[in-house]
Amino acid sequence: MRIGVFICHCGKNIAGVVDVKELVERASKLKDVVYATDYVYLCSEPGQKEIQEKIEELELTHVVIAACSPKMHATTFARAVKGVGLNPYLLEIANIREHCSWVHHDKPEIATEKAFRLIKAAVAKVRLAEPLEPIKVPLTRKVLVIGGGIAGIRTALDIANGGFEVYLVERTPSLGGHMAQLSETFPTLDCSACILTPLMVEAAHHKNIHVITYAEVKNIKGIIGNFKVTIEKKPRYVIPEKCTGCGDCMDVCPVIVPNEFDQGLGARKAIYVPFPQAVPLVYTLDLENCLNTQKLVVCEQCYKACGPRAINYLMEPQEIEIEVGAVVIATGFDLLPIENLKEYGGGKYPDVVTGLEFERLLSASGPTGGVVRRPSDGKIPKRVVFIQCAGSRDPEHGCPYCSKICCMYTAKQALLYKHVVPDGEAYVFFIDVRAAGKRYEEFVQRVMGEERIVYLRGKVSKVFQREDKLVVWGADTISGMAVEIEADMVVLAPAVVPSKGTADLAKLLKVSVDEFGFLSEVHPKLRPVESVSPGVYLAGAAQAPKDISETAAQASAAASKVLSLLSQKEATLEPIVAHVDKELCIGCGLCWKACPFKAITMVREEKREGKKRRRYAKVEEAVCQGCGVCMAICEKKAINVAGFTYDQLSAQVKALLEDE
Amino acid sequence: MVIRKPLNLAKFKVPKGRVIVLAERCKECGLCIEYCPKQILEYSEDYNEKGFHYPVVKAGMENECIFCLFCQEICPDFAIFSEKEE
Known part of the structure; x- marks a missing residue:
């Protein structure tokens, strides 16, 4: 056995805290280590080359790389060692950046000791490593897209144009999502429906897209390449094939x-x-x-x-089963319920409306035909106060994050309001105006300057009714004055939250969510549209608040990821799965009960001469996710996850704890 | 929670009916009053010849019948029906 240890400086990220030279010296004395070195950036092209050259030159059989988190560069280094013929599972990464130098920057000596222990543990583990080969499984070349808003439609169209079949499932009776509700879009003031409806029609008529509206995903089983999906179509009580839409x-x-x-x-x-x-x-x-x-x-x-007799009062919910190879979640957002914003009179006064409600009032196809009217008495409001960050950037409301779209849509709404009510006055309360986007800042400047809209920096403390006016009490922190505005209407920009049902769906697909319920990507920069669950991709505001341009970009990105998966011959799975030692297994079934993925079945041995047929556990490799629950529960140490066996983990822990 | 009235209600037309009660057939079971989805019926002050209070349309709600025919369907005595008004 010939182990090589490579220690990365990561510029000053690691070397600035940890004594790298000392690590090299001590690591080279470890058992079976024939070579140890350090390098400034191992992930760089020359860094990778250095590793490759040494493997060939010194005939290294195992490699330990001490660098950043394997989440960051495990694949980079695996590719590098594989390039010179070394099995990538004979490579072990010791995380001495996130787990060491970053968190112990104030204690360099102890950090160096810890880094060494981490390397020592990695060496101990890799000594027991076995070469593994990826598992290949057949691939169903169909895709499920959940959510029929702009994100879902864009993803579905891109995949369908690539030649693969797509099922586009939407919960409401129509495609379109929130974008269909908007009047005009910032910063170009294009009519939202004019952009969206052609896409909706294109999706509906595309030969590769099956649009399933008024339906929900009930269940999803399986893994990348082979998901079995149950969709429940809610009863419309109208037979779609017969309905002509005449009204x-x-x-x-x-x-x-x-x-x-x-x-x-x-x-x-x-x-x-x-x-x-x-x-x-x-x-x-x-x-x-x-x-x-x-x-x-x-x-x-x-x-x-009904002329064509399309109505059927006895329609029942209908379940359909489909098989797909990949899933894209594009379930979008909701606004924080207005009732949660009591200080602004949300849910109390009819003339306190949300941004989305104001969009409907501005929309030419809206209930007022584009004339802004107060919900209470239908009068045209002459003075409107816009309140940004209603719930956003406010831990009290559970939304400390920035909802990102409000600054822009408030500016747009104020401008559109001035266009339809030229003698009206518009006031905007803001904390900061965040207009980071192409042509966004110019747009806001135009609204502030040319349209004579009053921007007041500060928060509103209270909104209450006085006769038929809404009184807004706020602070203008620039002049340092308390402000009282008697308004006809108040428009809130409530925080953007994940849409209803996102949490259930995330559970179903084993996708993690952040503390606010938005779906988590694997890595914000390296894998921004992939979820932690292989074969499940993210698009749109379900991942984080974002505007239409960003949503469309992410949707196309998700589609391209799906396309690159589907253009492969087979789906490749990590071989980090559980294996059963039949000799040790006593067939107790503990692992079978514990397995969260139902990857284990209990089977009986083939008939044996004169002996009883024994029962033992069998792992379905394509279903196993390598979580290790079975391994932890097995009393006989008969089940082991490849690459993380009981022996490997105990050697690793022992090496971590023992003093030299 | 405020209940808002939709702003475009005037644009929505509903069918109109005119309720006709055959008072002498009524036996005051009250089903029509109970089932009317617009709640436009009430017992009469008056008695019919059998001594029952029959249904009448509440004062001021003469135009509220939506011609759903619930009353007509549910009446066991064929004592109430609605006629469509164009």
Whole structure:
């Protein structure tokens, strides 16, 4: 056995704290270590070359690299050693940056000792390493995209244009998502629907895209390359194939309810399409508000009015099973419920509205036809106060992060308001104006300068009603004055939060979420659109608040990741999976019960002459994720995760703890 | 929680009906009053010839019938029906 140890300076990240030369000297004395060296940046091209040359020159059989976290560069170094014919599983990485130099920068001596122990432990572990080969599994060349907003549509179109089949699942009756609700988009003031509707139609008519609206993903099983998905189609009570979208049913329906698409500012009937450009243009009967129930059908006015007889009150939920090779989550965002913003009168005064509600008031296809009217009395507001960071950047509301889109959309809304109400006054309360984006700052400057909109730096403390006006109490921190504004309408920019159901979906797909519920990427810079679950990708605001341009870019990025997966012959899986030693296994079934991925089955041995057929555990390699739960629970040490065997881990721990 | 009235209500038309009660057939079971989704019916002050309070449309709600025909379907005595008003 010939082990080589390579220690990285990482510029000053490691070498600035840890005594690298000492590490080299001590490491070279370890058992089986034939060579130890240090290098300024091992991840660089010459750094990798150095490793490769030494492996060949000294005929190294095992390699230890002491550098940054394996999350960062495990694949880089694995590729490097593989390049000269060394099995990448005979490489061990000791993390002496995140686990050592970064956290112990104030105690260099102890840090050096710790770094050495980490290297020693890695050497002890790699001495017991076995070469492993990746597991190949067949690949289903179909994709599931969850969420039919701009992110989902863009991803689906890009994948479908690449020649692969896509299932695009949307929870509401129509594609479009929040983007369909917007009036104009910043900074170009393009009409949102004009950009979006052609894409919606393209997706619906694309031969490679199956659009499944008014449906939810119920269950997902399996792994990269082979997911089995159960989708529940909610009953529309309208047969989509027969519905022509004529709207005769809607005309005769006697029930009027608030339209969710218009944020309740507009009305709809109990049988409806959320908005005229809906895709697919199929009516949906909302049985909750319909006069009929599943048991009692009395009002049949829509049924009688429907020419093609498309209405069926007895429709049941329908489950469909599909198989896909990859999943893209594009479930988008919601706004923090306005009722949570009590200090601004949210949920208390009808004329305190959210940004999304104001979009509907500005939209030409909105309930007021683009005329801004107060929800309380329908009057045109002459003085509007916009409050940014309503909940965002506010730990009290559980959202310490910046929601990113509010500065821009508030500026846009103020501008559009001034265009439709030229004699109106607009005030904007802000903490900072964050306009980092192409042409964003110029846009905000234009709004502030040319449109005569008053920007007040400071927070609002209270909003309350005085007669038919809303009084806004705030502070202008630049003049240092308390401000009181009597407004006709208050527009809040509530924090952006993950959409309802994101948490359940994340659990289903074993994707991790951050403390606010947004889906986590593997690495923000190196793998920004991949989730920790292989074969599951992220697009849009479900990952973090982002605007339309960024969402579209990320959606295309996710699509390209899916395309590069699907263009391979087979899916490749990490061979870090559990193996059972049949001789040691007593067939107790503890591991079978403990396995969170249901990768273990209990089987009986083939018939043996004169002996009893023994029971033992068997691992389905393609399902096993190598979590090690089975290994921890096994009393006989009969089940081991390859690359992390019991012997390897105990050698590692022993090396860490023992003094020289 | 504030309940907002949709701003474009005027644009939405619903079918209109006119409730006709055959008072002498009524036996005051109250089903129509119970089931009317718009709650536009109430018992009459008056009695019919059998001595029952029959349903009448509440004062001021004459235009509220939406022609759903719940009352007509549910009445065991064929004593109430609605006629569509164009």
